[in-house]
Amino acid sequence: MGGWERALDAAGVREPALREAYGRQRAEVAAYKREVALAAGLLLPPATLPHVIAATAFMHRTDDLLDSGPPATRRAAADRWRAEVAAALRDGRTDRPDLRPLLNSVEARPVLRGRVLDFLAAADADLDFAGFATEADYQDYLDGYSLPGFMVVAALLGPDGDQRAYLAACRTFIDACQRLDFVNDLAEDLAGGRLTLPRQTLAEHGVTRADLERGEATPAVRALLGALLDRADRDRAAGRTLAGLVAPAHRPMVRCLVGVEQLTATAARADPGALLRRPASPAKPALLRLLGREYLRARRVRRVRRAD
Structure with missing residues (x-):
């Protein structure tokens, strides 16, 4: 029996059709976030893994609906999806195979229900996104969309x-993650017609949107990107308390998430000007070392639990 089958057993997923539905979602997560799926499979306790997969698949499905197609189409699709998920949670059943794992995981981990509903309610913040005039607008988006989305899995x-203390630490951490994402994805966002950096921050550094779209790494542009990466670094440092707030069995996964963000930031800092052309990616050897280190820690935690 493979590790995935053992994880389904540990999570109490017995029905063959439901196991197949979880398996399809595992394949979907691996297809678009291979590193996350690999890390989760190696680092999470077996009983937690299927529920994290179901929550991640739900997040991906919702994000796809919010990001695909013209605004009117996206809003209609998001409204239908919200109604279907809310009805399934209310009735405790669904005819949609892609929602069955989520319903099962909500039943097994009741904390997930509120987080799913919070995220669905937050969808309009992304649908209505028109850029940020100020840093305060960015912080509102963080509270209104980024944090509810992160908490679907983090809960x-x-x-x-x-x-409450955990939520506050998650908020600090996701601030760092979102800020880094907006800097790292700058070229792709601009190509798609989105400016995700506050216009107030650009003005403070004497940079315009046109400067960024030209892709010229002027001293002012480099200073802007460096300041944003500095802010993300400070928030990430404060967010390192996150691992200490979760159960020991979940700490390797949380430390890995924090570590991947740090490696991505290091790659971005290596050549900030390149971010005007493409995102930065963590160095593969460093990723493998991080994963290997946390895997050994996860094994030690499991040995201790079995001994107890």
Whole structure:
């Protein structure tokens, strides 16, 4: 029996059709986020893994609907999706195979229900996105969309009971992640007609949108990107408390998530001007070292739990 089959058993997923539905979602997650799927399979406790896969697949499906097609089409598709998911959660059943794993995971991990509904309610923040005039607008987007989205999966890794301290740490961490994403994806976003950096911040550095679209790494543009990466670094450093707030069995995965962000930031800093042409990617050897280190830690935690 493979590790995935053992994980389904540990999570109490017995029905063959439901196991197949979870398996399809695992394949989907691996297709668009291979590194995440690999890390989750190696680092998470087996009983947690299928639920994280279901939550991640739901996130991906929702993001796809919000990002695909013209605005009117996206809004109509998002509205239908919200209604279908809300009805499934209300009734506890669905005819959609792609929602069956989510419903099962919500039943197994009730904390997921509220997070799914919060994220669905936040979808308009992305549909209505028209850029940020100020840093305050960015922070509103963070609270209104980025954090609810992150918490769909993060809630499954958090502590039992009161999660207020954990939520605050997640908020700090996702601020760093979102800011880094907006810098790292700058070229792709501009090519798609989106400016995701606050116009106020551009003005403070004497940079215009046209400067960024020309792709010229002038001293002012480099200073702008460096300042944004500095801010992300500070928030990421503050967000390192995250791992200490989760159960020991989930710490390797959380440390890996933080580590991947750090490696991505390091790659972005290596040549900020290149971000005007393409995103930066973490160095593969460094990624493998990070994954290997956390895998050994995860194995030690599991040995201790079995001994107890």
